[in-house]
Amino acid sequence: MTLSITQAFQKNEVSPKDLISNLESHFDSHEPDVLAFIPEENRFERLLKEAEELLKKYPDVNNRPPLFGMTLGVKDIFHVDGFTTQAGSKLPTQDIQGKQATSVTKLKNAGALVMGKTVTTEFAYFTPGPTRNPHNPNHTPGGSSSGSAAAIGANLCDITLGTQTIGSVIRPAAFCGAVGFKPTYERISREGVIPLSPTFDHIGIFANDIMTAKQIASALLENWRLENWDRKPILGIPNGKYLQNTSEAGLKHFEEVCKLLSTNYQIIRVQVMDDFDEIKSRHDAIMSYDASQVHKEWFDKHEALYSQKFSDLVKRGRTVTNYQSQIEARDEFRNQITNAMDENQIDVWICPPAVGPAPKGLESTGDPVMCLPWTQIGFPAMNIPTTKNDEGLPMGLQLVGKWNADESLLAWAEEIEKVVRKI
Structure with missing residues (x-):
């Protein structure tokens, strides 16, 4: 409107x-x-x-x-x-x-x-x-x-x-x-x-x-380049522990979208992120340490004004002693995903954008786990709305491109949107 x-x-x-x-x-x-x-x-x-x-x-x-x-x-x-x-x-x-x-x-x-x-x-x-x-x-x-x-x-x-x-x-x-x-x-x-x-x-x-x-x-975007691709991207599904975080309803919807896409695109399933528990703990260690540094003066001055969740984050960050090694592990993780894409000629990963549809209740904002690895390595990602479930709640598809390939991701996403979007 x-x-x-x-x-x-x-x-x-x-x-x-x-x-x-x-x-x-x-x-x-x-x-x-x-x-x-x-x-x-x-x-x-x-x-x-x-x-x-x-x-x-x-x-x-x-x-x-x-x-x-x-x-x-x-x-x-x-x-x-x-x-x-x-x-x-x-x-x-x-x-x-x-x-x-x-x-x-x-x-x-x-x-x-x-x-x-x-x-x-x-x-x-x-x-x-x-x-x-x-x-x-x-x-x-x-x-x-x-x-x-x-x-x-x-x-x-x-x-x-x-x-x-x-x-x-x-x-x-x-x-x-x-x-x-x-x-x-x-x-x-x-x-x-x-x-x-x-x-x-x-x-x-x-x-x-x-x-x-x-x-x-x-x-x-810095250094924006106008790109229009005349070829279709090769899509990759990140099989393994990462995908297993999806709920039954979320996974069912994802497989339905994959089936729809398979009539138009080549899709390759690749085993990645077998160390997903380590990836998650690394993210929290780096993030909590960073937050403790950003909020140091404010927290020292106004601790009582912070929520319990944020206070816990800052205090957890103050106990992190292996920050630099975690950063190095993050860099290696980025290299692993880049290599997996190159070796399998994958242009875009496809995966669920969330565990499932929006949970009931307002006390929580839902689990961000399906976005975590892509944020950690800094790759471009997007959500395309696809349909609504039986409760009228939107569902979507997450696309993840290569480092600095934002223009390609957006160009390809515009075509993928035409295939998967029903709302």
Whole structure:
């Protein structure tokens, strides 16, 4: 809904007032049930003013920036001029402010209008905020980018920004029926974003379809290259302990999608990650150590204001003594996966984006385990919504590309989307 009215605004078919009035009506109807955004007084008065200023700056319909008029939700660990960063935390806000995120500046310069801040779990870890799944309010939207995923799932805005340190883009995208894209590590600047684990933190994007995700990626990714492949990718399934983490329902759906894809693509099953328990423990060791360093001063000053989950993370990180060897093991793991892809001529891994559909209840954001290894090695990944289960909850497919092959992944994903997407 939002993208169609935005396109009309881009073509001068509707006025700024019509655009914002339409957005406000939809927002007022759906946001109270979803709670994707941080409350803001006079949100739509501000947006109307900014839309009018944008139109005045770019009056020529043929000479407008690529994201002209697109509405943008920003996860509340990104600093944005004119907004207070709260980061889902009880810490004094004056202690955690900073300069506007580079990613936000790029999108604003490309013509995007900031709809507002979206709800995050506490400092992008596991303590959830109030956001609900737009497809069933009794189920989690996932996290930590809860509001960003739910905002797209509820069509509250055109595009959103999130982050992923374990599974905080791909998993909530799957739960909320959104396209989620996590690029290769550091291809989108992390400047101006409160870190959780600088070793693993990725900036990610949410959109309603891959075409829009590509448009946003081209504005954000460093050294973006336009690529169109005339060959189909060879798809790989990562057999073994990793895939065994999927629930019965999740695995059944994945096999159905694989069967659908097998009529159009070559699919190879490869045994990888036999040491998956070590991969998981390594991730926690590195992440907890990083978090303990990032939060050292804040935690020493405000320990009582942190949740139990985050306090445990920081304290666990302070006990890590083998950080450097864990980093070296991560690098070796990246080499192993690269070699497995090269030896089997795999272009893209396919796997479930989450253990299963969004779990019932709001006290947990679900298990990020199906995203963990790809985040650890920094490979580009995305979720494509596929269908809904019998309860009306979205299901998805995760695609993982090679290091720095983001453009190829997005190009191939656009074709794969045509095969697997039923919603």
